[in-house]
Amino acid sequence: MITPPSPLGDQLERIERARAARRRRYVLQDEWITLSHGSGGKASRNLLDGLLLPGLGGAPLDGFDDAAVLPIGAAPARLAFTTDSYVVSPLFFPGGDIGSLAVHGTINDLATAGARPLALSLGLILEEGLDVVVLRRIVESIRTASAAAGVPIVTGDTKVVNRGKADQVFINTAGVGVVPNGVSLSGALVQPGDRVLLSGPVGDHGIAVLLAREALEIEADIRSDSAPLHRLAAAVLEASPQTRCLKDPTRGGVASGLNEIAQHAGLASAVDEGRIPVRGDVRAACEILGLDPLHIANEGKLIAIVPAAHADAALDAMRSDALGTEAAIIGEVLESPPDMVLVRTEAGGSRVLDMLAGDPLPRIC
Amino acid sequence: MITPPSPLGDQLERIERARAARRRRYVLQDEWITLSHGSGGKASRNLLDGLLLPGLGGAPLDGFDDAAVLPIGAAPARLAFTTDSYVVSPLFFPGGDIGSLAVHGTINDLATAGARPLALSLGLILEEGLDVVVLRRIVESIRTASAAAGVPIVTGDTKVVNRGKADQVFINTAGVGVVPNGVSLSGALVQPGDRVLLSGPVGDHGIAVLLAREALEIEADIRSDSAPLHRLAAAVLEASPQTRCLKDPTRGGVASGLNEIAQHAGLASAVDEGRIPVRGDVRAACEILGLDPLHIANEGKLIAIVPAAHADAALDAMRSDALGTEAAIIGEVLESPPDMVLVRTEAGGSRVLDMLAGDPLPRIC
Numbered sequence: 001m002i003t004p005p006s007p008l009g010d011q012l013e014r015i016e017r018a019r020a021a022r023r024r025r026y027v028l029q030d031e032w033i034t035l036s037h038g039s040g041g042k043a044s045r046n047l048l049d050g051l052l053l054p055g056l057g058g059a060p061l062d063g064f065d066d067a068a069v070l071p072i073g074a075a076p077a078r079l080a081f082t083t084d085s086y087v088v089s090p091l092f093f094p095g096g097d098i099g100s101l102a103v104h105g106t107i108n109d110l111a112t113a114g115a116r117p118l119a120l121s122l123g124l125i126l127e128e129g130l131d132v133v134v135l136r137r138i139v140e141s142i143r144t145a146s147a148a149a150g151v152p153i154v155t156g157d158t159k160v161v162n163r164g165k166a167d168q169v170f171i172n173t174a175g176v177g178v179v180p181n182g183v184s185l186s187g188a189l190v191q192p193g194d195r196v197l198l199s200g201p202v203g204d205h206g207i208a209v210l211l212a213r214e215a216l217e218i219e220a221d222i223r224s225d226s227a228p229l230h231r232l233a234a235a236v237l238e239a240s241p242q243t244r245c246l247k248d249p250t251r252g253g254v255a256s257g258l259n260e261i262a263q264h265a266g267l268a269s270a271v272d273e274g275r276i277p278v279r280g281d282v283r284a285a286c287e288i289l290g291l292d293p294l295h296i297a298n299e300g301k302l303i304a305i306v307p308a309a310h311a312d313a314a315l316d317a318m319r320s321d322a323l324g325t326e327a328a329i330i331g332e333v334l335e336s337p338p339d340m341v342l343v344r345t346e347a348g349g350s351r352v353l354d355m356l357a358g359d360p361l362p363r364i365c
Numbered sequence: 366m367i368t369p370p371s372p373l374g375d376q377l378e379r380i381e382r383a384r385a386a387r388r389r390r391y392v393l394q395d396e397w398i399t400l401s402h403g404s405g406g407k408a409s410r411n412l413l414d415g416l417l418l419p420g421l422g423g424a425p426l427d428g429f430d431d432a433a434v435l436p437i438g439a440a441p442a443r444l445a446f447t448t449d450s451y452v453v454s455p456l457f458f459p460g461g462d463i464g465s466l467a468v469h470g471t472i473n474d475l476a477t478a479g480a481r482p483l484a485l486s487l488g489l490i491l492e493e494g495l496d497v498v499v500l501r502r503i504v505e506s507i508r509t510a511s512a513a514a515g516v517p518i519v520t521g522d523t524k525v526v527n528r529g530k531a532d533q534v535f536i537n538t539a540g541v542g543v544v545p546n547g548v549s550l551s552g553a554l555v556q557p558g559d560r561v562l563l564s565g566p567v568g569d570h571g572i573a574v575l576l577a578r579e580a581l582e583i584e585a586d587i588r589s590d591s592a593p594l595h596r597l598a599a600a601v602l603e604a605s606p607q608t609r610c611l612k613d614p615t616r617g618g619v620a621s622g623l624n625e626i627a628q629h630a631g632l633a634s635a636v637d638e639g640r641i642p643v644r645g646d647v648r649a650a651c652e653i654l655g656l657d658p659l660h661i662a663n664e665g666k667l668i669a670i671v672p673a674a675h676a677d678a679a680l681d682a683m684r685s686d687a688l689g690t691e692a693a694i695i696g697e698v699l700e701s702p703p704d705m706v707l708v709r710t711e712a713g714g715s716r717v718l719d720m721l722a723g724d725p726l727p728r729i730c
Contacts, residue, residue, distance in 0.1 A: 038452075038728075040616025040662070041721030069478055069544055070444045077442065079435045083486035083539055084522045087403075113434055121448035123537045125490070157449045161728060165532040170524075172488045174448055174539030179434055251405025297405070356406030363403075363526060 026050050033130040038160030047158065051132070055139035056122075056146075056153050068154035070119055072178055080115035082106060083174040089363040091138065091168060093212035095204070095223030096299070098171055099141035101365060104226050104299055105250065106173040107149055111233035112246040112302070114185045115177030120146065122156035123172035128163040138169060149228040151175075183237060187264025187305075189244040194333040195311035196269055199232060199302040199324040200225070201277035202254050206296035206364050207285050218288060220281040227300030232321045236302070239317035240310035247303040250365055252356045255294040257303050258341040259355045270342040271331030271353070294343075295356045297364045305333065391415050398495040403525030412523060416497070420504035421487075421511070421518050433519035435484055437543055445480035447471060448539040454728040456503065456533060458577035460569070460588030461664070463536055464506035466730060469591045469664055470615065471538040472514055476598035477611040477667070479550045480542030485511065487521035488537035493528040503534060514593040516540070548602060552629025552670075554609040559698040560676035561634055564597060564667040564689040565590070566642035567619050571661035571729050572650050583653060585646040592665030597686045601667070604682035605675035612668040615730060617721045620659040622668050623706045624720045635707040636696030636718070659708075660721045662729045670698065 028050030036043035072079070086102040096104075103120065110117040122142065126135065146153050204225040211218060233246055245264075249257035254276070262269050278286075278293045286293050300323060306314045311329055318324030331344075341353040393415030401408035437444070451467040461469075468485065475482040487507065491500070511518050569590040576583060598611055610629075614622035619641070627634055643651075643658045651658045665688060671679045676694055683689030699707075706718040 035727040036723050038616075039721055039723070039726070040618075040621050041660075041723070042719075043723070044617070045720070068446045069480075070446060072437070072442050072444050077437050079437050079444070079483075079541065081433045081435060081484060081486060081539075081541055082520050083488045083537065085488040085490050085524045085537060087490060087524045087526050089526075115434075118444075119446060121446060121539050123448045123450040123488075123539075125450050125452060125535055155447050159450045159452045159535075159728075161452050161454075161532060161535075164529065166535075167526060167530040170490055170526075170531075170535065172448065172450060172537035172539075174446075174486050174488075174537075176444065176446055176541055251403075252409070253405075256405050295406075354407075355410065356404055358401050358404070358406070358408070361404070362400040363524075 028132065031132055033126045033128060033132065033135065033160055035128050035160050035162065037126070038158060044158070051136060052139060052156065052158065055136060056143050068119065070154065072118065078179040080110050080113040080177040080179050082109040083172060084109060085170060085172040086365055087170050087363050088209060088365050089167060090212050091134065093209045093224055095208055096226035097138060097141050098169060099138040100145040101226050101299060102171040102173045103142055103145035103149060104228050105365060106175040107151055107228040107230055108248040110175045110177035111230040112248050113177070113179060114183035114233070114237060114246065115179045117151040117175055117177040117230050119152055119154040119176055121174045122153045124158045125166055125170040126158065126160045127166040127168050128160055130168055134168065149230065182241065185243065185245045187245050187261045190261060190265035190267055190305050190333055191244065192267060192333055192335045193308050194244055194305050195308050195329050196271055196331040196333065197304040197306060197311065197314055197318060198254065198276060198328055198330045199318050200326040201279045201282070202298055202301060203278060203282040203286060203293035203296035205299040206361050207282050209364050210361060211285065218285055220285055222281050222285065225298055225300035227323050229300065229302050229323065232302055232318065232323045235317040235321050236304050236314050240306045240314040242307050242310060243314065244305040249301055249303055250297050250299060253295045253297055254303065255341070255353050256355045258353065261305060262341050263339045266338050268334040268337050268340045268342065269331055270334055270344060272344045274346040275328050275330045277326050277328060294353060297361065299365065393497065396497055398491045398493060398497065398500065398525055400493050400525050400527065402491070403523060409523070416501060417504060417521065417523065420501060421508050433484065435519065437483065443544040445475050445478040445542040445544050447474040448537060449474060450535060450537040451730055452535050452728050453574060453730050454532060455577050456499065458574045458589055460573055461591035462503060462506050463534060464503040465510040466591050466664060467536040467538045468507055468510035468514060469593050470730060471540040472516055472593040472595055473613040475540045475542035476595040477613050478542070478544060479548035479598070479602060479611065480544045482516040482540055482542040482595050484517055484519040484541055486539045487518045489523045490531055490535040491523065491525045492531040492533050493525055495533055499533065514595065547606070550608065550610045552610050552626045555626060555630035555632055555670050555698055556609065557632060557698055557700045558673050559609055559670050560673050560694050561636055561696040561698065562669040562671060562676065562679055562683060563619065563641065563693055563695045564683050565691040566644045566647070567663055567666060568643060568647040568651060568658035568661035570664040571726050572647050574729050575726060576650065583650050585650055587646050587650065590663055590665035592688050594665065594667050594688065597667055597683065597688045600682040600686050601669050601679050605671045605679040607672050607675060608679065609670040614666055614668055615662050615664060618660045618662055619668065620706070620718050621720045623718065626670060627706050628704045631703050633699040633702050633705045633707065634696055635699055635709060637709045639711040640693050640695045642691050642693060659718060662726065664730065
């Protein structure tokens, strides 16, 4: 370590002085976002210090620096690193909003890598004219979701674009996590005979957003399932250490998730339609809209491919978690036809479950 | 480690088969981006496998997974983690484009944390109707910049929003790096008497973008200075291991950078106007436009605060790097007035250098 250039007390005093000065000087008095909030000048500081940092739970010590520095314990370590942008429309929907979604979605990508999430970054793209009340509500939601998941936001950036050049707010979160020694998850590790587990009913998120966005005459109490899956994933890995891979079936739904795994493995999977949980309201809405629940996005569901011998243990682990009480073993991995997913219907037939073609549900996350 | 479920040869063969299948099956035949390219279904795969992954230099082995897993060597390690979104307008400008900028800008935030950059993420937000030729050109630029810097793109995400809801392309890059043991940089470590170094002439990037965007009748050959600063930063740290802090003066320019350091330290700094390099064309354009070059964004310049005793060594290190040949010692740190930056003019006077108020230069990065 470099020798501190002055006694520690002096340093801390100086840091405290600087932090106090910041708290004193920057407040956000504007009602709307303007281009100057993206300038890197005083208005940017007013936004950062007057809304974003306090809204996220207080300025970190290194709030002035451009990168966060995180200790990551014992080594050799493996780092999981992921990113997602969020452009969901509308910004607020039953069960969540763009802020909580941006926290959960990126945590879930770390969780499916088998990682313990360490921290998130937050990149905001704001449209000139955005109501500051809307921004405050989103930041509050980010803070709440981050705190509940125990995964802090440690670095961020804000840009503002001209009115009409964005749609209120776009959010990017990136995430870093540590992959425990011994954990290795990949579609390439999947074996014929493995079991396919699903943590709960599908389609809630996509249908909730669709109903919130479109003026559809469908009366239904459907809430997004948006939730952080890292604890559920850790429980599965503890119960079944030889788990082959985990996947959160977001855009494109369970159909895309299973097809990606099949293609990655060069194998097939077959799932039983009757064993895939779908809520009655979601099923009804899908029928009216001509959608397959298996193509609808989820934001709080986990697919796990585990060796057959450990399937029951993994299922018990899922069901012991509040996010997996309706978990089920929905199918198994087959040698062929390679790269394909089959659905066995309740009538006794079988059909190919393809990836979504086209996009009935744009801007779902 | 988990025992591989089959001999390694089998595994590799399966992986190869899956990769070959992917190369075979997904091509991008569309001329414009549509909402379905953001659906998570087949069109998304066509875009990913037919343009993005090959454009970035080939699919990583774990191209199907949602997070990259990176080994990070010996420990206990400290990780630097940063993010920036890029909304620059126009997308292409002399000396760079939104793609190279997104690579350089995030590398530079890692560099100023004293980190060795490890990897970047890439989050694309595309506007429906975007010409695929434009996207190819940007992806090619990202690939070239990433390869030249030696910092790979390891994970990514693509969203598409409706026509008129974005401005062609927005990019977010996050970055992770490893902070070597012994390196600790922060504005809070700055001491009275420290010297202020600047790696070269200021204002090139901001003026280049401004002239490319506005139909101004100014004839000037000004190119963005966009460049990756991690090697320059490492050279400074090697020459002056007790360097207090590094800063890349982007939005808000050298004025904002120095003010942030002063506020973080609770100290002052004074710089000599005559020692701050500004190219003639940039100075002339600033005079015509009524702008202060010290408020203009840079994308390839480094401010270093170093102990006085090591200032010459740090200066030599900067000048030995191709990106620092015009480096200069531009001033020093003072005890007071706290949180302020002073400019000593060539006429012998002195003025307060404040942060930019308002925003003459929106969407400069």
